[in-house]
Amino acid sequence: MxxxxxxxxxxxxxxxxxxxxxxxxxxxxxxxxTNGSYYKAELAQPTTSKPQLLRSVYVKCEGTSCRAPIASTAPKNMCVSIAREFGAVTAFTAGERVFTAEEITACNGDNTKAVAKN
Known part of the structure; x- marks a missing residue:
């Protein structure tokens, strides 16, 4: 060599x-x-719920703001899960993707709570 x-x-x-x-x-x-904030949701009503395990990650909400790290699920599924657990979602982002009004309506569907879960 x-x-x-x-x-x-x-x-x-x-x-x-x-x-x-x-x-x-x-x-x-x-x-x-990213401080565990890949998913960001704004709720229609404030919630006092403790962090919940949704789609294999903990979602933490304070008032009307919810945050969660990235998960191995589609953003739409995470949005639907947050709406079901915490109440109607008014805004949702997954990384740089901002959901449209139609996507938010689809997230909320018929399964949201009239009053945020306590």
Whole structure:
């Protein structure tokens, strides 16, 4: 093995190490920066409910604002679950996606509570 082959392998190893370190430390920090607020919902009525496990994540509501981290479910399903558990939803976002008025109406369906659950 020549010196240039050893240098090339060492360079590749160094690049792989830097890439691994970046993925190991930077990716979790970027996820943590969202503060568990991938899903955001505004309710029609304030709620005093404790955090609820919905769709494999805890949804926490304070007043009329609900927040939850990302889950392995479709945003529509999360919106429907929040409406069923906490009451009518007036606004909903999943990451950068903002639900339209029609999507909000579909989330609320016929299953929402007239008064927020206590």
């Amino acid at each position: 020549t010196l240039s082959q050893i240098s090339a392998r060492m360079g590749a190893l160094a690049a792989a190490t830097v890439l691994s370190a970046t993925l190991l430390f930077a990716a979790p920090q970027a996820h943590a920066a």
